Amino acid sequence: MPVPAHISDAPGSAVLSVALIDPDDQRRQKVAVALAEFQGTTVQEYSSFPPANLDALPRLLGQRYDAVLIDLDSDPEYAFDMVESLCATGSVTVMVYSAQSDLDLAIRFMRAGAREFLTLPLVRADIAGALGRVSIRHSATHHIRRTARKLFVFLGSKGGCGVTTIASNFAVALAQESGHKTLLIDFGLPLGDAAINLGMTAEYSTANAFQNSSRLDANFLCSLLARHSSGLSVLPAPGEFSPLQVPDEAIDKLLAVARQCFDYVVVDAGARIDLRGTALFEESAMLYLVTQVGVTELRNSNRLISQFFSNRGRKLQIVLNRYTPHALLFDDQQIDKALTRPAQWRIPDDYATARRTRNTATPVALEDSPISRAIRQMARTACGLPASPEKKRGFSLFRREFWSSARPSRETIESREG
Ligand SMILES: Nc1ncnc2c1ncn2[C@@H]1O[C@H](COP(=O)(O)OP(=O)(O)OP(=O)(O)O)[C@@H](O)[C@H]1O
Numbered sequence: 001m002p003v004p005a006h007i008s009d010a011p012g013s014a015v016l017s018v019a020l021i022d023p024d025d026q027r028r029q030k031v032a033v034a035l036a037e038f039q040g041t042t043v044q045e046y047s048s049f050p051p052a053n054l055d056a057l058p059r060l061l062g063q064r065y066d067a068v069l070i071d072l073d074s075d076p077e078y079a080f081d082m083v084e085s086l087c088a089t090g091s092v093t094v095m096v097y098s099a100q101s102d103l104d105l106a107i108r109f110m111r112a113g114a115r116e117f118l119t120l121p122l123v124r125a126d127i128a129g130a131l132g133r134v135s136i137r138h139s140a141t142h143h144i145r146r147t148a149r150k151l152f153v154f155l156g157s158k159g160g161c162g163v164t165t166i167a168s169n170f171a172v173a174l175a176q177e178s179g180h181k182t183l184l185i186d187f188g189l190p191l192g193d194a195a196i197n198l199g200m201t202a203e204y205s206t207a208n209a210f211q212n213s214s215r216l217d218a219n220f221l222c223s224l225l226a227r228h229s230s231g232l233s234v235l236p237a238p239g240e241f242s243p244l245q246v247p248d249e250a251i252d253k254l255l256a257v258a259r260q261c262f263d264y265v266v267v268d269a270g271a272r273i274d275l276r277g278t279a280l281f282e283e284s285a286m287l288y289l290v291t292q293v294g295v296t297e298l299r300n301s302n303r304l305i306s307q308f309f310s311n312r313g314r315k316l317q318i319v320l321n322r323y324t325p326h327a328l329l330f331d332d333q334q335i336d337k338a339l340t341r342p343a344q345w346r347i348p349d350d351y352a353t354a355r356r357t358r359n360t361a362t363p364v365a366l367e368d369s370p371i372s373r374a375i376r377q378m379a380r381t382a383c384g385l386p387a388s389p390e391k392k393r394g395f396s397l398f399r400r401e402f403w404s405s406a407r408p409s410r411e412t413i414e415s416r417e418g
């Protein structure tokens with residue numbers, strides 16, 4: 001495993017997320033590579049400036065990132081307007097760079113609120129210093145962040161119920177809709193397939209986290225994660241059979257570190273009720289029990305709910321997957337009775353979408369379909385938004401034009417009216 005550089009003076013416990021905005025592809029990629037060398041830093045590239053409505057920029061970028069790094073050379077005046085707008089609320093640290101080491105230019109942008117002025121080509125020590133200062137500032141203001149650190153756990157009443165399909169697409173939709181830092185962890189055993197469902201290949205897995213549990217911290221966790229084009233971070237399950245026996249403490253540690261770094265942590269727990277002694281099932285976690293309307297699935301759900309989860313109240317939500325209204329076997333009353341309570345969510349049986357997205361390794365959440373609409377509603381509700389989006393949308397960072405782009409870390413800032 002390569003050893004990434006450290007951010008000097010950084011407290012070392014937080015992951016820094018940086019939005020990099022530069023319309024010049026070559027220059028932006030060079031800067032992104034330089035930043036990515038620093039352990040604990042995640043970089044999201046934006047290949048265009050927002051065309052209008054800069055008023056919305058602080059809210060949208062401030063929610064998602066700790067720092068924004070802006071190129072000055074493509075359009076200095078527009079960059080100036082962006083810096084002024086972003087700095088007006090102080091919601092995010094702004095840094096700028098230029099190929100000109102021009103003192104007047106630097107003073108002008110610092111007066112507008114930019115915290116760092118970097119000169120190209122970037123010098124490693126300068127980036128380390130700048131990121132270190134951002135990190136210190138970030139940790140000082142961290143305690144007043146308003147986002148709740150929430151854990152969402154998806155458990156199946158039986159293998160094959162659809163836990164991975166729902167958990168992985170819920171995580172994509174949650175990252176997009178909330179705009180907050182979101183992590184998906186796959187606890188699938190012996191081999192998980194959440195990453196495959198999202199069309200991702202990843203170098204590391206939960207096995208690396210568990211094998212090195214004693215030294216697991218935010219920086220180390222961050223170095224294991226794969227990044228999906230939706231902005232979601234993913235820690236997949238191992239892709240090989242592993243004889244590793246994982247103690248409950250190692251699972252608790254991984255969850256604690258993950259919750260320290262991310263606003264939302266989504267877990268694909270498969271059918272692993274054996275993990276019920278771990279922090280996965282602690283009271284504050286939102287547990288989604290995924291089941292289908294079949295004799296065994298409903299019997300299992302009944303036993304799980306009555307033996308283990310009867311006291312969870314609203315922290316247990318039941319998801320009926322592959323649901324077909326008026327199915328011959330059971331009516332809704334019988335389903336409610338078996339489940340001891342009504343199910344909150346119904347995901348339609350949509351074989352065509354499931355098969356197509358599986359064959360093309362495209363996440364369901366990135367297409368419009370009956371399944372994706374239902375899962376998006378779950379995700380919106382989970383992050384406190386109305387289940388259905390309002391018709392009129394303003395400036396949005398989250399309607400990605402680059403979902404199917406060959407370069408997954410690139411996205412564009414765009415303005416959408418109406
Ligand atoms: N709503 C749905 N409509 C149609 N097919 C679905 C739906 N949900 C899941 N499937 C399909 O069901 C199969 C099992 O789904 P999935 O892998 O998500 O289940 P799982 O509970 O994670 O299984 P495992 O126990 O193997 O981890 C997959 O082929 C998937 O495409």
Ligand SMILES: [Mg+2]
Nearest residue numbers: 163164188270
């Ligand atoms: Mg699965």
